[in-house]
Amino acid sequence: MILPIAEYTVKENIRGKIFYILLMFILVMVGAALVFSSLSPDTEARVITDIGLACIELFSFMAGIFAAVNLVLQEIENRTIYLLMTRPLHRWEYILGRYLGVLVILFINILLMLSVLVLLLKFASNWQWDAMLFWSVITIFFKLIIIVSVALTASLVFTSTVTAIAFSFMVWIIGHFSNELRILSDKVTAPVTKVFLSALYYLVPNFQYLNLKDKLYIPEVMPMHIIALVLLYSLVYTAIVLFIGNLLFSRKEF
Amino acid sequence: MRKVLVVLVLLILLVALWRLRAAIDSEYIYPFPPLATMHFVSDNPYLELGGLFLGLRSLAADVVWVKTLQYYGGPTEGEPEMPGAEYEHDSEQWAYQQLFPLCERAVWLDPYFTHVYNIGSASIGFVQERYDEAVILLKEGIVWNYNPKDIHYWRLNYALAALGYDKVKDYAHVINMLQNVVDYEESPMILLRVLANTYEKNNDYRKAYTLWEVIGRRFPSQAGQVRNKMAALAVKIGSK
Numbered sequence: 001m002i003l004p005i006a007e008y009t010v011k012e013n014i015r016g017k018i019f020y021i022l023l024m025f026i027l028v029m030v031g032a033a034l035v036f037s038s039l040s041p042d043t044e045a046r047v048i049t050d051i052g053l054a055c056i057e058l059f060s061f062m063a064g065i066f067a068a069v070n071l072v073l074q075e076i077e078n079r080t081i082y083l084l085m086t087r088p089l090h091r092w093e094y095i096l097g098r099y100l101g102v103l104v105i106l107f108i109n110i111l112l113m114l115s116v117l118v119l120l121l122k123f124a125s126n127w128q129w130d131a132m133l134f135w136s137v138i139t140i141f142f143k144l145i146i147i148v149s150v151a152l153t154a155s156l157v158f159t160s161t162v163t164a165i166a167f168s169f170m171v172w173i174i175g176h177f178s179n180e181l182r183i184l185s186d187k188v189t190a191p192v193t194k195v196f197l198s199a200l201y202y203l204v205p206n207f208q209y210l211n212l213k214d215k216l217y218i219p220e221v222m223p224m225h226i227i228a229l230v231l232l233y234s235l236v237y238t239a240i241v242l243f244i245g246n247l248l249f250s251r252k253e254f
Numbered sequence: 255m256r257k258v259l260v261v262l263v264l265l266i267l268l269v270a271l272w273r274l275r276a277a278i279d280s281e282y283i284y285p286f287p288p289l290a291t292m293h294f295v296s297d298n299p300y301l302e303l304g305g306l307f308l309g310l311r312s313l314a315a316d317v318v319w320v321k322t323l324q325y326y327g328g329p330t331e332g333e334p335e336m337p338g339a340e341y342e343h344d345s346e347q348w349a350y351q352q353l354f355p356l357c358e359r360a361v362w363l364d365p366y367f368t369h370v371y372n373i374g375s376a377s378i379g380f381v382q383e384r385y386d387e388a389v390i391l392l393k394e395g396i397v398w399n400y401n402p403k404d405i406h407y408w409r410l411n412y413a414l415a416a417l418g419y420d421k422v423k424d425y426a427h428v429i430n431m432l433q434n435v436v437d438y439e440e441s442p443m444i445l446l447r448v449l450a451n452t453y454e455k456n457n458d459y460r461k462a463y464t465l466w467e468v469i470g471r472r473f474p475s476q477a478g479q480v481r482n483k484m485a486a487l488a489v490k491i492g493s494k
C-alpha cells in the first residue's frame with residue numbers, strides 16, 4: 001500500500017503546481033548568468049555554480065517543508081484522512097507512502113534544476129564537468145531527506161502548519177551551525193550550558209556534513225568512505241525521526 | 255511486548271547514529287574554519303551571518319567579491335561617484351583604500367577563493383603599490399591553499415616573489431616570476447596587464463605588444479585601451 005499512497009502524493013503535488021519552482025529557478029539562473037558574466041567574467045562559472053546550487057537547495061527546501069507539513073494536516077483538516085483510515089492500511093504505510101511521494105517529487109525537481117544549471121554553465125562559461133558538482137547535488141538531496149522527515153514529524157507534534165514550518169527552519173539553521181555548537185560546548189565551562197549545547201549538537205542533524213557544495217573549490221578531495229558514512233548517517237537519522245513520527249501518528253484517534 | 259520492541263528498535267537506531275557520528279567526526283574535515291576561531295572583518299556582517307546560518311559561505315564570498323569588483327571597477331578619477339555608492343574612493347589620491355578590507359572579507363568567508371588572492375594582490379600590490387597589504391593577502395592564500403601538487407598554490411608563491419621584486423624595481427625578475435603565474439588563455443585580465451606593463455618597464459616592447467594583442471583578443475570590451483597601448487608600443491618599437 002506504500003506505493004499507491006506515494007503515487008497519489010506525487011500526483012497531488014503536480015496538481016499543486018510544484019514544478020513552477022523550476023520556472024523560478026530558470027528565471028533566477030538566466031538573470032544571474034547575464035549579470036555576473038558582465039560583473040565578474042573571471043569567476044563567472046564559479047558564481048553561476050554557487051548561485052545554482054544555493055537555489056536548488058533553498059527552493060527544494062522550501063517546497064519540501066511546505067509539502068511535508070501540509071501532507072497530513074491538510075488531510076485531517078479536510079477530513080479525507082477518515083476515508084483512508086477505513087481502508088486496510090497500516091498507519092506507518094500511510095506515513096511512509098506520503099513521505100516517499102514528497103521525496104520523489106523533490107528528486108525530479110532537483111534533477112530538472114541540475115539539468116538547467118549544467119546547460120547554463122556549458123553555454124555561458126568555459127565550464128567543464130566536475131564530479132563534485134554531482135556529489136554536491138546528491139548531498140543536497142540527502143539534506144532534504146532529513147528535513148522533510150523532520151517537517152512531517154513536527155507537523156504531527158505541533159498540529160500547526162506555522163509552528164511546524166518555523167521549527168523545521170530552526171532545525172535547518174542550527175544544523176548548519178553544528179560545528180560551531182561542538183566548539184562552543186568544548187569551550188564553555190558552565191555545566192548547564194555545556195550540557196545544553198552538547199545535547200543540541202547530538203539532537204539536531206549536522207547539515208554541515210552534507211554541505212559538499214562548500215567543498216567544491218577546496219584542494220583536498222573528500223574520501224569516498226566519509227561520503228558513504230555521511231549518507232548512512234542521514235538515513236539513520238531519518239529513520240529515527242520517521243519512527244517517532246509514526247509512533248505519534250499511531251496514537252492519534254480518527 | 256510491542257512497547258519493548260519499539261524501545262529496543264529506537265535504542266538500536268540511536269546507538270547506530272551515535273557511533274556513525276563519532277566515526278564521521280574523527281575524520282571529517284570541515285571546509286571552512288569555525289566562527290569561534292576567526293574574527294569578523296566587517297562592521298555589517300549580514301552577508302557573513304547569512305552565509306554561516308544557511309550553509310552558503312561560498313556564495314556569500316562570491317557576493318562580497320562582486321561588490322569588490324564593482325568598487326574597484328567603479329568611476330575612474332574625475333568621473334562623478336554614482337549616487338548612493340556604497341564605498342567612497344579615497345578622496346586624497348584615489349587609492350581604493352577599501353580594496354584590501356573587501357578582499358579580506360571575501361577570503362574570510364571562503365579562504366580557498368584563489369581568484370581573490372590573485373586579482374586582489376595584483377591590484378593592491380602592482381597597481382596601487384601598497385605592497386604590505388598585498389603580501390599579507392597572498393601569504394594568507396598560501397597558508398590556506400597549501401598543496402604542492404596544485405598549480406594554484408605555486409602561482410600564489412610566484413606572485414609573492416614577483417611582488418618582492420617589483421618593490422625593488424627588479425623588472426627582469428618580476429617578469430620571470432609572473433610568467434609562471436600567468437596562463438595566457440586562463441588568467442584574469444589584471445595579471446596579463448601587469449605582465450604587459452612590466453615588459454614595457456623592462457623595455458621588452460615587442461613582448462608587451464604581443465601580450466596586449468592577447469589581451470585584446472580575450473577581452474574585446476578592452477578594445478579601446480588595447481588599441482591605444484599597442485599604438486604607443488608600436489612607436490616605441492619603431493624608434494628603438
